[in-house]
Amino acid sequence: MQLTEKIELANQPRLAKNKAKNLKSLLTAATCSLLGTTVPANGQSQAEENQWQFDTALMYYGESDRVTAVEGIIAATKEFDDEEFLSLKLTIDSLTGASANGAVAQPYVQTFARPSGKGTFAVPSGETPLDDTFKDTRLQVNASWTRPLTTDYTISTGLHASKEYDYLSLGLNASLTRDFNKKNTTVAIGFAAFYDEIEPEGGIPNPLAILPNPQTTAFDDSHRIGSSDNKTTIDVLLGVTQVINRRAIMQLNYSFSMVDGYLTDPFKIVSSVDELGVTQHQIYEKRPDSRQKHSVFWQTKYHFTSTVVDFSYRYLWDDWEINSHTFDVRYRIPLGTGYIEPHLRYYMQEAAEFYRPFINQDDVSPSYVSADYRVGEMNAYTLGFKYGMPLKNGQELSFRIEYYQQDPENPGYELPGVLQEVDLFESVEALIAQISYSF
Secondary structure: OOHHHOOOOOOOOOOOOHHHHHHHHHHHHHHHHHHHHOOOOOOOOHHOOOOEEEOOOEEEEEOOOOOOEEEEEEEEEEEEEEEEEEEEEEEEEEEEEEEEEOOOOOOOHHHHOOOOOEEEEEEOOOOEEEEEEEEEEEEEEEEEEEEEEEEEEEEEEEEEEEOOOOEEEEEEEEEEEEEEEEOOOOEEEEEEEEEEEEEOOOOOOOOOOOOOOOOOOOOOOOOEOOOOOOEEEEEEEEEEEEEOOOEEEEEEEEEEEEEEEEOOOOOOOOEEOHHHHEEEEEEEEEOOEEEEEEEEEEEEEOOOOOOEEEEEEEEEEEOOOEEEEEEEEEEEEEEEEEEEEOOOOOOOOOOOOOOOOOOEEOOOOHHHHHHHHHHHEEEEEEEEEEEEEEHHOOOOOEEEEEEEEEEEOOOOOOOOOHHHHOOOOOOOOEEEEEEEOOO
16 A cells, blocks of 8 residues: 555745746645656745755555554755756655455354465454455655756656565656646656565465365465566656636646556455455455556646645556546635645545456356455545644744545445345545654
8 A cells, every 4th residue: 555645845946927837836845746856845935945955744544444554754855056956865655454355244254364374364254354454664765866957857866765575666657747838738748667476385386276275275386476576667747837817827748658667566455255245265366467547637636815725636547447536725824924725635546457356156256356355447536624823034833634444345246145145345544643844
């Protein structure tokens, strides 16, 4: 799970008096959201720009009876020459708890082997099967260098490295921006490439193979096909940002992503049931070894007399037939010497073509299948607010608390027998709390 998207390092960019700098900052933010780099701070004096600027954050994410995560981020930016920035970011997060393995709930106790093959765990009657050994720690480092090529052109390059217990990710990125129309219009193109390697506990399972029954069969490596695998990702972004007037700014981006390699989750399984809905065995999931994603992103910020509204919409589609819509709105309201920022986000997604909550034992074996609710049909929303307090010398302290709920949906499968008596599409609820300090 990548939790960096859930954490805010700094304030949302404001409609500054200097439109040129604000444009560059906002467009850089959009490009960095794709490329994984850090956005230089804006709005400082010349003396402040020559000093290191720091953004720090500590975030807690806790699902009810499932995953708990604690993540810390520290980002540092320094301007060496006029509009020439070095940005560094360190992310550390720890995840523990229980994760759904994809099997269906049953009206009796189920026993599963752990992914390593060492030991078993039992799931009570009627409950979603969760592997409670889920545990990981991630260390991620990002670095980027941004500098002007000419008066109207700016280039940014960056590196990325991330290491977990069983996962390694390396990447590089670059972007180029061009200003037009007295710097009221900025066009950007960005590129990123990543190489990821996974070495899961127990090894890479044989896709679609039947899991050994932990109660009758001793664990061996006969259903494993190797110890590790990898994938590559290429991302491209095209964007334009336009200052509408002194109060409004608008941005439109198109991004394309091509992923090749091992895209199956080695820890997910699918239940095979009979006509009564009773599980006969489980198989390992299998996903296609390539994926092409497209997305269009539109964002508008409008500065009223004292408040600022920030609205965005993203539409994503891919060749797995996953289509999603994301609506996000923030409204910043002055409050005393600080501000409060309510936040509402709504997300809806259609299921992948190979998503099935279970398979019928009499059906022809599918070429690809996954019961992972994350590639299924779902709706999700986030509701919360942020409170910020400006401090001396441009420093700021802020607090954020949000409620998140994800509701998987049945994309139209008829539930046989006992599967009508259990909750196959259980909602996931989570609390998000964060404290941020910029100095």
